[in-house]
Amino acid sequence: NTQIPRGAPIVWLHERILDEAKKRERMNTCGLLKEIYRIEKSARHMNELIDSIQFPVGEEKEEVxxxxxxxxxxxxxxxxxxxxxxxxQVREVFHRIVKSRTEWLDSIARGSQ
Structure with missing residues (x-):
């Protein structure tokens, strides 16, 4: 039973995620949650605005x-x-995982020849 050596890329990804989390903690923010909340809020306001608009649109509504x-x-x-x-970063980790798996498969193939 042979193990696929993919620990290094996974550990690297885990370390990067922890580093990013620490940066966000230092900045005292919730990371992307703040932006997601703002998008939801903006979308809700836009929907309310669209529902309330009557044509012709006045200058005040247009500015809003x-x-x-x-x-x-x-x-x-x-x-x-x-x-x-x-x-x-996710793309880089994916490529590292694929590369290590390919190298592992190549070494298995060379060993069986």
Whole structure:
């Protein structure tokens, strides 16, 4: 019964997650939960606004809609800035796992020849 040597990439991922959690603790934030909450809040406000709009739209309502859209854009930007590095790290770990598994399979194949 042969074990697949994939501990190193998993340990590396675990350490990275802990490092990120420590950074967030130092900043006294809830990480992405804050952005998710802001997206939900912005979406709820947009839905309420859409339900209440009657045409023609007055300048005041138009300004409210414009501010809500800008607010949603800011939240999206913050979320994207947080997730892009995480996505890159997950991709790197995935490739490390695939590489170590491929190397393991190659060594098994060489050993059986």
């Amino acid at each position: 809609v414009r501010r809500r859209v800008e607010e949603l854009g800011i939240v999206y930007g913050a979320l994207k800035n947080e997730l892009d590095p995480l996505e890159k």
